[in-house]
Amino acid sequence: MDVQEAVAETTPVASAEDNGDAKRDGQRKFTMGPNDSLEGKLVYDGSVHVDGRAEGEFKVTGNLDVAQGATARISIEAANVTVKGQVEGSVTARDKLTLGKNARLSGDIVVRRLQIDDGASLNGHVRMGDIEQHGSGG
């Protein structure tokens, strides 16, 4: 399962200018901007910032956050997941999932810790507990 399958089928996003694939404190970061879009499967060793439009499957060793105003139809697996935009799809947070006050999430979630701020909307099944981990990224 640790095949690198980063596919950006549409617009080549996450421009590697300033922060596209920047290392910050030794942590790699994949940053999408509000006009970017990605369709496909992304397996990434680092953290991912989703903005704009995303569709597919994101499997991330670090953290993943979905910006306010972003729409994502993705299944997510990451350490910490923070949603401020709109997500349709399942979420697995190996540590914590945070839904910000404007977040809209519909999908089943598996988390170790959960925080939902007032104003967030959630439709789906919540399961809490230890997450089976099969090494992503390798």
Added chain:
Amino acid sequence: MSSTGPAARNRTAAPAGNGSDGGHSSIVLGPRDRLVGQLYVEGDLRVAGTVEGGLEVTGSVEIDDGGRVTGPVTARDRLVVGRSGSLMGDVHVARLVVQDGATFSGKVSMGKQVEAPPKAVEQVHEAEPAIKPIEAVKAPEAAKPAAAIKPPPASRPGQTTRPPETKGRRR
């Protein structure tokens, strides 16, 4: 009866100085309190004790300070699961707050449907009742959920709470 005015609606609530505001109940289940069964509240509810069963509240529900709820929760306004609260059950709410540290498992439904809160009795769907004799329809429906419910993992298997459908039908 009309002379009693809004005070009549308060009669069910314990006026224990816990901030009931005009016409609304405000019920607090303290750390040593325990409820097994169905509770319907016109107002707000705060759970710091143990509840095994269904909660239906027209206002807000707050589960905190070691409060534990096992069962479905419907809140027309807001449900808060505090950092030391625990909720195992499906929830149907307009607003949901889960604080970091809280324990929560279940299905979450949020949306407009909460506007018309189903009274526990009326949850049996009433579509085309004329086709089959009512008794024949009701009996299997009442029996099914009771048989299908698997006992919650932590609680005693022998004591399952009655599903909301059967409440009020059997008397």
